[in-house]
Amino acid sequence: MTASSIAPARPHWSSRLMFVFAASGSAVGLGNIWKFPYIVGENGGGAFVLLYLACLIGLGAPLLIGEVFVGRKGGEFPASAFLRVAREKAMSRLWGGLGALGAIIALMILAFYSVVSGWVGIYTVDFAQAVLGGDAARSGADAFSAMLADPTLQLSAVTAIVVTAGLVIYYDVTGGIQSVMRYVAPLFVVLLVAMLVMVAATTGKLGEAFTYMFQPDFSALSVDAFGEALGHAFFTLSVGMCGMLIYGAYLDDEANIPRLGISVALLDTAIAIAAALIIFPIVFAFNLESNGGPGLLFIALPQGFTLLPNGDLFGLGFFTATLLAAFSSLIALMIIARHWLEETLNVSGSSATLMAAGATWIGGAAVTLSMTVWDSISILGLSLFDFLDQATSSWLLPISGLGMAIFVSRAIVPDMPEGPVKIYLRAGLTYIAPLGIVVLIWSKAVGF
Ligand code: TRP
Numbered sequence: 001m002t003a004s005s006i007a008p009a010r011p012h013w014s015s016r017l018m019f020v021f022a023a024s025g026s027a028v029g030l031g032n033i034w035k036f037p038y039i040v041g042e043n044g045g046g047a048f049v050l051l052y053l054a055c056l057i058g059l060g061a062p063l064l065i066g067e068v069f070v071g072r073k074g075g076e077f078p079a080s081a082f083l084r085v086a087r088e089k090a091m092s093r094l095w096g097g098l099g100a101l102g103a104i105i106a107l108m109i110l111a112f113y114s115v116v117s118g119w120v121g122i123y124t125v126d127f128a129q130a131v132l133g134g135d136a137a138r139s140g141a142d143a144f145s146a147m148l149a150d151p152t153l154q155l156s157a158v159t160a161i162v163v164t165a166g167l168v169i170y171y172d173v174t175g176g177i178q179s180v181m182r183y184v185a186p187l188f189v190v191l192l193v194a195m196l197v198m199v200a201a202t203t204g205k206l207g208e209a210f211t212y213m214f215q216p217d218f219s220a221l222s223v224d225a226f227g228e229a230l231g232h233a234f235f236t237l238s239v240g241m242c243g244m245l246i247y248g249a250y251l252d253d254e255a256n257i258p259r260l261g262i263s264v265a266l267l268d269t270a271i272a273i274a275a276a277l278i279i280f281p282i283v284f285a286f287n288l289e290s291n292g293g294p295g296l297l298f299i300a301l302p303q304g305f306t307l308l309p310n311g312d313l314f315g316l317g318f319f320t321a322t323l324l325a326a327f328s329s330l331i332a333l334m335i336i337a338r339h340w341l342e343e344t345l346n347v348s349g350s351s352a353t354l355m356a357a358g359a360t361w362i363g364g365a366a367v368t369l370s371m372t373v374w375d376s377i378s379i380l381g382l383s384l385f386d387f388l389d390q391a392t393s394s395w396l397l398p399i400s401g402l403g404m405a406i407f408v409s410r411a412i413v414p415d416m417p418e419g420p421v422k423i424y425l426r427a428g429l430t431y432i433a434p435l436g437i438v439v440l441i442w443s444k445a446v447g448f
Contacts, residue, residue, distance in 0.1 A: 011174045011250055012174070012250050012251070012252055013174060013178070013250050013251065013252075014178060016251070016252075016255050016260060018174075018178050018181070018182075019247060019250070019251055019255070019260055020260055020263050020264060020267070021178075021181040021182070021185045022174075022177045022178065022181055022247055022332075023068075023238075023244060023247050023260070023264045024185070024264050024267045024268060025177065025180075025181045025184065025185065025325075025328030025329070025331070025332065026238045026243050026244070026247070026328065026329055026331075026332030026333075027236060027237050027238050027264055027265075027267075027268040027329075028188075028267070028268055028271050028325050028328070028329070029113075029236075029238075029325045029326050029328070029329030029330075030113060030116055030117065030120075030322070030325070030326050030329065031232065031235050031236040031272075031329075032236060032268065032271050032272040032275055032325065033271075033272075033275040033297065033321075033322045033325055033326075034116060034120075034294070034296075034297045034322070035232065035235070035236075035294075036052075036232065036236065036272040036275065036276060037275055037276040037279045037280070037296060037297070038292065038293055038294055038295075038296040038297070039228055039232060040052075040213065040276055041280075041283075041289075041290040041291045041292065041293075041296060042291050042293060043220065043221060043222070043225045043228065044217060044220025044221065044291075045212045045213060045215070045216075045217065045220065046211075046212065046213060046214050046215045046216035046217060047216035047217055047218045047220055047221045047225075048220070048221060048225055048228075048229060049213055049214065049216075050216050051221070051225060051226060051229040052229040052232060052233060053269070054229075055229045055230045055232075055233035055436070056233045056236075056237070056265060056269060058427075058428055058432040058433075058436065059230070059233060059234075059401070059405070059428055059432055059433045059436055059437075060233035060234060060236075060237045060239060060265065061237070061261060061262060061265040061428070062405075062424065062425050062427075062428030062429050062432075062433070063234070063237070063239045063240065063401055063404060063405060063408070063428070063429065063433065064237050064238075064239045064244055064261045064264065064265060065257055065258050065261035065262075065425060066404060066405070066407075066408030066409075066412060066413075066425065066429055067239055067240075067242065067243075067244040067245045067248065067404060067408070068244050068245065068247070068248030068251070068257045068260070068261055069248065069257055069408065069412045070082065070085055070245050070248070070404075070407070070408060070411075070412065071242075071244065071245035071246060071247065071248025071249040071251075072248045072249060072251050072253070072255075072257065073085050073412070074245075074249070075249050076245075076246050076249035076250065076339060077099070077339055077340070077342065077343035078098070078099030078102055078103065078242035078245055078246065078336070078339060078340050078343070079096040079097075079098075079099025079100060079340065079343055079344065080096070080099070080343050081099070081242075081245055081249070082095045082096050082097075082098050082099055082407065083095065083096040085407075085411050085412075086407075086411065088411075089410070089411045091407075091410065091411060095403075095407055098242070098400060098403050098404060098407065099242055099340055099343075100340065100344070101396070101399075101400045101403070102240070102241040102242035102243075102245075102336060102340070102400060103241075103242070103336055103337050103339075103340035103341070103344075104396075105240070105241050105392050105396045105397060105400060106241050106242075106243070106333045106334075106336040106337050106340075107337050107359055107360070107363060108363070108388050108391065108392050108396070109241075109333060109388070109392050110330070110333050110334065110337070110359075110360040110363055110364070111360070111363025111364055111366060111367050111384075111388055112363075112364075112367050112385050112388045112389055113326070113329070113330060113333060114158050114161060114162055114330060114360055114361070114363065114364035114367075115154065115158060115364050115367045115368055115385070116326070117157075117158075117161050117323070117326040117327065117330055118154055118157030118158040118160075118161055118364070118368075119147065119154070119157070119298060120319055120322045120323045120326050121157045121160065121161055121323055122138075122147060122153060122154075122157050123137075123138055123298065123302065123315070123319045124316065124319040124320055124322075124323050126138045127305075127312055127315035127316040127319055128316055130312040130315070130316075131312045131313055131316050136306070137302060137305070137306070137312055137315055138302060139302040139303050139305065139306045140299060140302070140303050141295070141299050143302075144295060144298045144299050148371055148372070149372060150372070151368055151369060151372040151373055154368045154371075154372075155364075155365060155368055158361065158364040158365065158368060159361065161327065161330065162330075162357055162360050162361045162364060163357070164327070165327065165330050165331045165334055165357070165360075166334070166353060166354070166356075166357030168180055168331055169331060169334055169335055169338060169353045169356075169357075170350055170353045170354075174250050176331075177328075177331060177332075177335075180328065180331070181328060184324045184327075184328055187324065188321050188324045188325060191317050191318075191320060191321040191324075192271065192274050192275070192278070192321055193274075194317065195278050195314065195317050195318055195321070196274055196277060196278050198314065199277075199278050199281050199282060199314070200277075200281065202308055202309065203281040203282060203284070203285035203308070204281075204285070205280075205281035205282075205284045205285045206277065206281050208280075208281070208284050209276070209277050209280035209281045209284060210277070212280055212284075212290075213273070213276055213277065213280070223443065226439075226440065226443070227394055227440050227443060227444060228393075228394075230398065230436055230437070230440050231393035231394050231397060231398060231440075232393065234393075234397040234398065234401050235392075235393050235397060236268055236272060237264070237265060237268060238329070238332060239401060239404075240397045240398075240400040240401035240404060241333075241336055241397070241400065242336055242339075242340070243332050243333065243335070243336050244261075246335060246336065246339055247332075258421045258424075258425075271325075278318065279296065279297070279300075279301055282300075282301060282304035282305070282308070283296075283300055283301075283304065285304065285307075286303065286304050286307050288300040288303060288304060297322070301318070302315060305318070330360075333360075334353075334356045334357060334360055335356075337355075337356035337359060337360070338352045338353050338355075338356040339352070341355050341356060366384065367384055367385050367388070370383060370384035370385065371383065371384075371385060394440075394444060395441075395444070398437045398440055398441060399437075399441070401433065401437060402433065402434060402437040402438075405428075405429040405430075405433035405434060405437075406429075406434065408425075408429050409425075409426065409429040409430040413425050413426050413429060413430070
């Protein structure tokens with residue numbers, strides 16, 4: 001399909017609020033609830049939070065806004081969108097490659113994202129059974145390892161989630177997301193706020209968690225912290241992969257993209273901070289490990305829940321909220337793969353959806369098997385899971401982010417009306433992003 005064959009008449013969000021819901025549904029996910037708290041814990045708290053906020057404001061939000069602009073101008077198919085805008089600006093056709101890069105990263109992320117979403121699903125069902133009077137819910141390191149060692153359980157969870165997500169997209173991209181997000185977004189926010197209030201009341205440790213999160217201790221920062229903060233700023237805002245580009249394509253011409261983009265970034269940040277302020281008080285109240293890494297959500301937190309009055313109910317609320325967030329991000333990731341497959345293989349949207357869901361399932365199954373049956377396999381000394389996580393967050397996302405920053409600063413920013421927004425985007429995309437990303441890649445490749 002060529003860029004010019006994209007029909008300008010495309011579906012639109014039923015309102016701009018729906019764009020904010022859908023884009024936040026993409027941004028708010030396991031990155032906020034699972035990853036953010038544990039990397040804050042691994043990097044010692046406040047100083048890392050500051051560094052992360054700086055990356056978010058300096059590079060993340062400008063890129064998010066830039067991506068949405070490219071989508072509105074170029075249409076909902078990633079590679080064609082870049083090509084179309086590039087052609088108009090007499091820039092190279094190679095920029096279309098950013099679409100392919102985005103789709104490859106999406107598929108790599110999906111492979112482990114579907115597995116972690118599956119774990120969240122397993123814990124949710126478990127807490128629900130506990131609330132209904134069944135056995136005690138899963139808690140502690142042994143229960144987590146037992147789940148990791150069970151390929152059948154994990155594969156069933158991955159299958160259930162991928163099939164459901166596939167159906168929502170198959171049904172109709174914007175319509176599917178809108179009908180899901182209309183209920184998911186309010187339910188999610190209510191659950192999160194209720195959890196925050198209840199945890200603060202029962203543990204009495206909210207103050208301590210606040211201090212931990214917002215009082216910087218720069219001695220706790222390692223050199224790698226910058227890379228982690230930057231990679232996570234991209235990951236959590238879902239930028240650098242054309243997901244926001246696709247959603248931008250469904251926006252009307254009058255929508256104020258910078259304002260919408262900032263709302264999404266603010267919501268995403270508020271939710272990450274709220275999640276951390278739910279998790280750390282529990283960790284502190286029961287002297288659990290705050291630097292427990294990826295297990296924080298699945299080991300320390302459920303342990304804390306079992307010690308709280310009505311803990312099963314807390315657990316159910318928390319894991320349900322996490323599942324909703326993970327699911328809406330999974331949909332957004334699959335949509336990237338779908339759109340790119342559709343334009344590249346020139347197949348119908350429904351076939352592309354089937355392929356994207358199939359590829360996600362295969363990736364999820366491979367990650368599951370690599371942790372269980374094939375656990376001796378490693379790539380560059382890493383497990384498949386860690387390889388996919390690190391390759392995407394530390395390398396591929398920054399590289400495609402750099403490409404997009406350069407593209408937007410040349411193709412979009414010059415045409416913007418003079419004013420503070422243009423100054424902000426130019427600063428972020430022309431100067432801060434390239435500098436930050438080059439320093440990051442250099443530090444990874446050569447070390448300091
Ligand atoms: N932002 C999501 C999260 O925090 C993960 C993610 C990264 C994503 N890139 C994406 C989701 C692209 C959808 C589309 O969990």
